[in-house]
Amino acid sequence: MSAQPSLAVVEAETGTRTTGRYDYLKRILTARVYDVARETELERAPNLSARLANAVWLKREDNQPVFSFKLRGAYNKMAQLTPAQLERGVITASAGNHAQGVALSAARLGVKAVICVPVTTPQVKVDAVRTHGGPTVEVVQAGESYSDTYAHALRLQDERGLTFVHPFDDPDVIAGQGTVAMEILSQHQAPIHAIFVPIGGGGLA
Known part of the structure; x- marks a missing residue:
């Protein structure tokens, strides 16, 4: 496990208090x-x-098992679920990397996952989701856009009683991605003048 700085050290060095809603x-x-x-x-x-x-x-988040930081948030969210929620299974909507993160997390946790992707998703990404998830994962292709796919996933969630693992709008997903920043702080002791984040879906930002 990564040697992250303690809460007290981070608060002292940044002047940040850990108060707030989440x-x-x-x-x-x-x-x-x-x-x-x-x-x-x-x-x-x-x-x-x-x-x-x-x-x-x-x-170098391209060196993660799914070649993306998205694994961090997906697994952290799923690891926080109750045994009853895991037993029922999870569902998500994603056009790519988050889907692979949920798939690998489902395989590691031994839970079923339904992963909805747009019909326009490249076959290589669909195959990667199935490879990472194995028999525990069902891939559903629905909708031309992410918005359409997301709406379809919400309907399936209600029908099947699944737990939704959002690609970015969830505090546990955000916290999982935030471990990237903690690693940078522990790996680079000199002053950091700027951090640039490539923005796609914006999950890491």
Whole structure:
């Protein structure tokens, strides 16, 4: 498991108090991502650093088992579910990386998962979901867009009594992704002047 700084150390160094509706800092420090995810490397990018005349470091989340940080949030959410919720199974809607994270998490936890993806999802991603999830995962292709797929997933959730694992709008999912930042703080002791996050779905931001 990653050696993350304690809550007291983080509060002292950042001047941040962990108060608020969801208490995200506490959630991040107690997230259960390392049952499946790994602490990824923070690597210096020499060519990019030279080109920009600055020190540029890359957080290698592409080295996760599903090649994305999305595994962190998906597993942390599912690890927080009650035994009764896990017994009923989970469902999600995703166009790619979150779907793979839920699939692998379901396989590790031994629970069934229904994963809804748009019909436009590349077959390689659909195959990856099935590979990571194995027999515990059912892939449902529905809708041309994520919005259509999401609506279909909500209907299936009600019909089957499943628990929804949202790709980004959930405090446990957010906390799981937040472990990336804690790793950066522990891996890079020098001052950090800026952090740039590629925005796709925006889950890591």
